[in-house]
Amino acid sequence: MSTASKPRVRFAPSPTGYLHVGGARTAIFNWLFARHEGGIFILRIEDTDVERNRPELVDGILDSLRWLGIDWDEGPIFQSQRLEMYRAAAEKLLANGFAYLCYCAPEKYAGGDHAEVEEVEEGEEVEEKKSLLKKQRCGCRNLDAAGRAAAEKQAASQGFQPAVRFRVPEAGTTAFDDAVFGRREVQNAEIEDFVLLRSPKPGQTARLPTYHLACVVDDMEMRITHVIRGADHLSNTPKQALIYGGLGAAPPIFAHVPLILGPDKTRMSKRHGATSVGSYSEEGFLPEAFRNFLTLLGWSPGDDAQFLRTAELLERFSLAGVSRTNAIFDRPKLEWFNTQYLQKLPVEELAPYVAAELKRAKIWREEWAGAARAWFLRTIDLIRLRTRLLPDFSAAARGFFSDDFSYDPAAMEKFWKDAKLPALMAKLAESYAALAEWNHDACDKVLRDLAASEGVKAGLLINATRVAILGQAVAPPLFDSMLAIGKERVVARLRQALPAISAKTTS
Numbered sequence: 001m002s003t004a005s006k007p008r009v010r011f012a013p014s015p016t017g018y019l020h021v022g023g024a025r026t027a028i029f030n031w032l033f034a035r036h037e038g039g040i041f042i043l044r045i046e047d048t049d050v051e052r053n054r055p056e057l058v059d060g061i062l063d064s065l066r067w068l069g070i071d072w073d074e075g076p077i078f079q080s081q082r083l084e085m086y087r088a089a090a091e092k093l094l095a096n097g098f099a100y101l102c103y104c105a106p107e108k109y110a111g112g113d114h115a116e117v118e119e120v121e122e123g124e125e126v127e128e129k130k131s132l133l134k135k136q137r138c139g140c141r142n143l144d145a146a147g148r149a150a151a152e153k154q155a156a157s158q159g160f161q162p163a164v165r166f167r168v169p170e171a172g173t174t175a176f177d178d179a180v181f182g183r184r185e186v187q188n189a190e191i192e193d194f195v196l197l198r199s200p201k202p203g204q205t206a207r208l209p210t211y212h213l214a215c216v217v218d219d220m221e222m223r224i225t226h227v228i229r230g231a232d233h234l235s236n237t238p239k240q241a242l243i244y245g246g247l248g249a250a251p252p253i254f255a256h257v258p259l260i261l262g263p264d265k266t267r268m269s270k271r272h273g274a275t276s277v278g279s280y281s282e283e284g285f286l287p288e289a290f291r292n293f294l295t296l297l298g299w300s301p302g303d304d305a306q307f308l309r310t311a312e313l314l315e316r317f318s319l320a321g322v323s324r325t326n327a328i329f330d331r332p333k334l335e336w337f338n339t340q341y342l343q344k345l346p347v348e349e350l351a352p353y354v355a356a357e358l359k360r361a362k363i364w365r366e367e368w369a370g371a372a373r374a375w376f377l378r379t380i381d382l383i384r385l386r387t388r389l390l391p392d393f394s395a396a397a398r399g400f401f402s403d404d405f406s407y408d409p410a411a412m413e414k415f416w417k418d419a420k421l422p423a424l425m426a427k428l429a430e431s432y433a434a435l436a437e438w439n440h441d442a443c444d445k446v447l448r449d450l451a452a453s454e455g456v457k458a459g460l461l462i463n464a465t466r467v468a469i470l471g472q473a474v475a476p477p478l479f480d481s482m483l484a485i486g487k488e489r490v491v492a493r494l495r496q497a498l499p500a501i502s503a504k505t506t507s
Contacts, residue, residue, distance in 0.1 A: 007039030007225045011065075011072075012215070014046045015057040018276035019064040021268060021329060022230060022260045025294040029257055030228045031070045032295065032317040042222055043075035046215070048083070048208055064277040067287050069310065077222075079214050086209035089217045089247060090164045090197045098246030099196055101162040102140040103151040106199055138165060138193055161207055164197040166242060174238040179255035179319045181231070186238040194239050212236065216243040224252050228319070231256040231326075255319050258298040258326045268329055284390030285334070286353060289341035293334045297327035307340050339388055347381050354380050354393050361394035363402040379484045382476045399470035400484055403493070407500065411473035415463040416504040424454060425464060425501055429494035438487040443479045468497035 011027040013019060019027075034041035043065070047053050062076065079086075093099035140162075143151060155162055168191045175185040197207035209217075219227065234256050244251040262268050268275055280290055292308055300323065301308065301316045308316070342350065355376075358364040368376035383397045398405045431446045447465070451458040462478050469490055475481055482490050 007034060007037045008042065008223050009034050009039060009226050009228055010042040010044050010222060010224055012044040012046045013061050014049065015054055015061065016049060016052040018057060018278055019061045020275045021277065021294065024068060024277045025260060025297055026229055026257065027065060027070055028291060028294055032313055033228060033319065035314050036317045040073045043072040044218060045076050045078045047078055047080045048214055060278060067281050068291055069287055079218065086214050086217050087197065090213060093196065093246045094164060096246065099164050099166050100141055102138050102165045103155055103162045104138060104140060141167060141193060161200055163195050163199045165193040165195055168193050168242060174241055176237055176241045176251060176254060179253055180322050181256055181324055191238055212239050212243060216240050219252060220247065220249050226253045226255060228255045228257065231259050255322065257322050258324060260297055260329050261326050262329060285338050286341045289338040293337045298323050335388060342384050342387050347377050351377060351380060353390055357390045357393050358401055363394060382480055382484055386476060396472055405471045407467060407471045408473060411467045412504055414473060415467050416501050418460060419505050420456060421464055421505055422498060422502040424461060425494060426498055428461060429491055433491045440479045440483060443482050469493045
């Protein structure tokens with residue numbers, strides 16, 4: 001594929017909040033499409049909203065993208081550093097008659113001065129008000145020369161810079177083609193004369209572009225061929241199609257992907273639990289599992305396959321597989337994916353994540369990266385079938401990596417209540433201390449022989465021993481666990497547990 005024909009896509013987050021799951025899914029779709037097609041993936045930071053921007057969040061967004069495994073070919077490009085380009089585009093639209101100056105105070109003119117507001121009021125009254133505003137045209141649209149001169153004079157005397165509005169045709173329709181939703185057409189009478197440059201607010205010295213203008217100008221300058229974004233932008237697209245026409249450019253291919261809803265089929269929000277990507281990283285989800293899960297929210301490979309590693313996603317992804325139906329964010333399904341990856345990844349690939357978790361918990365030993373690496377990998381392989389999240393390695397499985405662990409109260413209550421246990425566990429400790437060969441079968445035989453000679457079930461000793469050496473009621477098979485922990489530590493832990501066992505049986 002020649003350079004000229006390679007697709008060019010972009011992901012354009014705003015630093016008004018952390019990267020949320022919807023934005024992450026959009027980034028993944030753009031990235032998969034670019035990599036599948038041999039194209040270019042551009043990262044753009046849309047930071048022109050000076051009132052809502054939080055520049056410190058940019059690093060968080062970039063970190064979340066890196067955690068997801070998403071790399072970019074160009075950028076990050078900041079819109080705040082390109083303001084003159086947007087103003088020049090507005091001047092071109094004014095010169096060509098596609099825009100006009102609006103001298104109204106921002107709070108008075110129809111349609112408002114904010115073309116892009118994420119959090120809007122809801123309800124029939126508000127919708128009726130918005131519909132009415134769209135059908136109105138600002139009086140500044142058709143000012144004659146005398147009226148314009150008077151408005152200019154008054155604005156100059158007040159130090160007021162007029163806004164720039166797009167002159168939407170009063171008749172006809174605006175249409176565009178969408179790779180997911182098909183042909184879309186809107187009556188121009190339903191589109192307000194939207195703002196391109198906002199009048200400066202108190203404390204500001206220059207007009208700032210709205211989302212619509214900056215987005216189109218950037219996409220033109222960056223030679224974007226495909227705009228892949230959430231379906232909530234479908235309503236924005238007719239306005240942007242008009243801007244493309246006013247600037248004499250053909251629009252890119254649009255592909256609006258379905259929204260991600262909560263289990264109650266409403267927009268994802270904090271009431272549904274964590275929404276930022278960083279929260280899932282902190283919880284201990286594997287990035288590839290999270291990426292696999294998000295990719296299948298609104299896209300299908302064409303069959304029932306679910307466990308799709310990144311290489312397979314890159315091979316199979318296409319816009320043809322994107323659905324029009326909104327997707328449901330199912331937390332239990334995400335946990336299922338994470339469990340699948342914990343169990344199925346080659347242990348060498350899983351090891352760095354486990355090591356990072358043990359370092360976070362301050363129980364990491366450098367020898368596990370060197371001389372004892374083989375032991376470390378075997379132990380991970382033993383533990384992972386019973387893990388759900390990465391912190392399970394440092395919590396429930398802590399006893400494999402540290403002698404500093406506590407006994408689970410419920411496990412003690414259930415498995416340390418037999419009055420015979422103190423004497424039995426003392427004998428078991430001494431029997432293991434005398435054992436010449438430390439292997440699975442030998443450990444098994446010692447325990448079962450003791451149980452038989454004392455007239456108790458082997459399960460009594462198995463369960464009590466598990467709690468004594470690992471602190472948990474549920475763990476990997478006991479004798480495999482004992483091999484991983486080692487003879488000296490097993491014997492020491494059995495002896496160390498005796499006072500607690502005695503206290504429990506007499507309480």
